[in-house]
Amino acid sequence: VRPAQVLAYLRKSQSDDLLRSVEEGQAKHETIVDEWAERTLGGVVPEENKLREVVAVETIKGRP
8 A cells, every 4th residue: 555545534533632723633643644654654645635624523423
């Protein structure tokens, strides 16, 4: 698998600090995904393959 074949869904986790914004939570997850992809796949996931959660929801049921 190459990085260009991967889609990354970036969201703010419920376990994240409550004072952290959605954008900060997504940035944290993006760093984690990019570091994993670099180690595992030899490169980062392209920006066009990164999907960002628009609104943080409190429950799994509330997610589309």
